[in-house]
Structures are given as C-alpha cells and as structure tokens.
Amino acid sequence: MNLDLIFFLLLALIAVATALGMLLSRNAIYSALFLVLNFVTVAVFYLLLGAPFIAMAQITVYAGAIMVLFLFVIMLLGAESLPQEQVLPWQRPLAVLLALALAIESTFIFLTRARPLGDVTQPDESVNTVTNLRALGEALFTQYLLPFEVTSILLLVAMIGAIVLVRKEKRVP
Amino acid sequence: MIPVNYYIILSAILFTIGVVGVLIRRNALIIFMSIELMLNAANLAFVAFSSVIRSFSGQIFVFFVIAVAAAEVAVGLALIVEIFKSKRSIDVDQLSSMKG
Numbered sequence: 001m002n003l004d005l006i007f008f009l010l011l012a013l014i015a016v017a018t019a020l021g022m023l024l025s026r027n028a029i030y031s032a033l034f035l036v037l038n039f040v041t042v043a044v045f046y047l048l049l050g051a052p053f054i055a056m057a058q059i060t061v062y063a064g065a066i067m068v069l070f071l072f073v074i075m076l077l078g079a080e081s082l083p084q085e086q087v088l089p090w091q092r093p094l095a096v097l098l099a100l101a102l103a104i105e106s107t108f109i110f111l112t113r114a115r116p117l118g119d120v121t122q123p124d125e126s127v128n129t130v131t132n133l134r135a136l137g138e139a140l141f142t143q144y145l146l147p148f149e150v151t152s153i154l155l156l157v158a159m160i161g162a163i164v165l166v167r168k169e170k171r172v173p
Numbered sequence: 174m175i176p177v178n179y180y181i182i183l184s185a186i187l188f189t190i191g192v193v194g195v196l197i198r199r200n201a202l203i204i205f206m207s208i209e210l211m212l213n214a215a216n217l218a219f220v221a222f223s224s225v226i227r228s229f230s231g232q233i234f235v236f237f238v239i240a241v242a243a244a245e246v247a248v249g250l251a252l253i254v255e256i257f258k259s260k261r262s263i264d265v266d267q268l269s270s271m272k273g
Contacts, residue, residue, distance in 0.1 A: 008175050012183050019190040019210060028202050035206050038187075042213055045180070049224040051232050054239075058216075061239050066209065066246045073250045074202055077257050081200075095196035103189040107182055139229045140236070151240045158244030165251040 008048070015041045026081050028074045032067055039063045053136055180221035187214035201253050201263040205246075212242050 018041065021034035039062045046055035074080065140148060187210060194207025216235045223231025257263050 004175055008179060012179070015183065016186055016190070019187055022203075022206060022210065023190055023194045023198070028200055031203055031206060035210065038210065039213065042217055045217060046220055048175075049180075049220050051220050051224070051235075054216075054220060054232050054235050057236060057239055061243055062209070062213070066243060069246060069250060070202065070206065073254060077254065077263065079200065079202060079257070079263050092197050095193060099189050099193040099196065102192060103185060106185045106189075110181055110185070111178065136229050136232060140233055144233050147237060151237055154244050155240060158247045162247040162251040165248070165255055 011041055011044055011048075015045075028080050029071065032070050032074060035070075036063050036067045039067070050132070053133055177221050177225045181218055184214045184218040184221070187211075187217070199264050199266050201256070201265050204265065205249055205253070209242065209246070212238060 015038055018034045018038040022031045022038065025031040025034060039058060043055040043058040043063070046052075046058060191207045191211035191214065194210065195204050198204055198207070216238055219231040219235050219238075223229065253263055256268065260267060
C-alpha cells in the first residue's frame with residue numbers, strides 16, 4: 001500500500017465522517033460547520049486530481065460564501081433545533097433501507113458493468129499549475145463563452161429574485 | 174496511483190448520505206444542506222472523470238455547477254426566510270397548507 005492510497009483513504013474517511021456528522025447533528029449550526037469541513041476535504045480531493053482552480057473556487061464559493069449565508073440564516077431565524085416528534089414511525093427505517101439499496105446498487109453496477117477505466121493521472125512535473133490554469137481560462141473564454149455569459153444572467157436573476165422575495169410589502173391604504 | 178473507481182465510490186457514498194438527509198430530516202435548512210452535499214458529490218465524480226480522460230470539460234462543468242448552486246442558495250434561503258416569517262417555523266411537516 002503506497003502513500004497516495006493511505007492519504008486518499010484518510011481523506012475519504014474524513015469526508016464520510018463529516019457528512020454523517022452533518023446528517024446526525026441535532027443542532028443546525030453544528031451541521032453547517034461539519035458541512036464546511038466536508039467541502040474543504042473535497043477541495044483537497046480536487047487538488048489531488050490536478051484541478052487547483054476548482055479547488056480554490058470550491059473553498060471560496062462553497063465554504064466561504066454559501067456556508068456563511070447558511071450560518072447567517074440559521075442564527076437570524078434562531079432555528080438551531082426543532083422539537084423531535086416522529087410523525088411517521090416507519091419513515092426513518094424505510095429511508096435508511098432505500099438509501100442503502102441505492103448505494104449498493106450504484107456501486108455494484110459501476111464495479112461490474114462499467115468499462116474498465118484507467119488510473120487518475122497525477123499532476124506531473126512537466127505540466128505546471130500556470131499552464132494548467134491558462135488552458136482552463138482559454139477553454140472557458142473561447143469554447144464555453146456562451147454558457148459563461150448565461151451564468152452571469154442567471155446570477156443576476158437570482159439576486160433580483162432574492163431581493164424581491166424578502167422585500168417588505170407596501171401597505172395599500 | 175489511485176484507481177478512479179475509488180473516487181466514484183466515494184462520490185456515490187456522499188450522494189447517498191445526502192439522499193438520507195433529504196428523506197429523514199425535517200428541518201428545511203438541513204434538507205437544503207443535504208442538497209448541497211449531493212451537488213458536491215456529483216462535482217467530485219465530474220473532476221475525477223475529467224482527470225482520467227485528460228480534458229478540461231469536466232472542470233468547466235463543475236465551475237458552472239458551483240455558480241448555479243450559489244444562485245440556488247440565494248433564492249432558496251430567501252424562500253425559507255419568507256416561510257419562517259409567515260409560519261414561525263421551518264419544519265417541513267407543518268408546511269401542509271396546500272394539502273387538498
């Protein structure tokens with residue numbers, strides 16, 4: 001077992017443990033903090049896969065912006081924890097059972113039916129980070145220019161939508 | 174060298190945890206966080222495959238997914254704040270006023 005594999009397994013353990021912590025925490029703030037840790041772990045995976053730009057975007061946008069927004073809303077609403085009352089007693093075991101079936105099925109199909117794929121390419125020495133970023137930027141602004149512009153319109157629409165939704169209605173006399 | 178299958182299996186596990194979160198939690202904010210976790214698992218699979226086939230397309234798609242997730246969170250949290258203002262709760266079991 002080489003060092004890469006040990007590193008991968010350790011990180012995978014952290015990712016799964018933080019995801020489970022997010023799922024099982026009673027307090028919503030703890031859930032959000034576990035999710036931040038999970039996002040940072042996935043960013044380290046992106047670095048391992050040779051995608052430094054995506055890793056940094058992940059930390060900036062997900063861990064930085066989105067989760068701060070989540071924490072802000074949780075504290076604004078005071079919605080840390082809800083009273084526990086089970087409405088449907090069979091719902092939770094059934095959900096866990098179905099999710100287990102989903103996980104086993106998808107893993108089984110991928111392992112048995114999919115064509116054998118190669119190993120993940122390590123970021124080798126000849127392609128350094130700067131040329132990698134330059135190629136990514138060129139692809140983004142030439143081949144994928146139209147989706148990029150459409151994304152800007154989408155962000156504008158989302159901003160207007162959020163402002164309109166939380167705006168105070170003027171009382172009509 | 175790490176086989177790409179390991180990344181895909183990890184992605185499937187994270188996605189399943191997100192599905193369980195949507196199914197068993199009743200706090201609307203936690204359900205929302207589980208959706209973010211599922212998006213993240215899909216992104217991990219995208220980047221792993223783009224690393225295998227040595228192409229940038231997967232990474233660029235992940236970039237767009239991150240932008241869409243940011244827009245989704247802005248609108249979704251605004252909706253949750255509005256629901257809290259009218260219902261004084263974000264328990265999804267109590268949002269049954271549209272039930273026929």
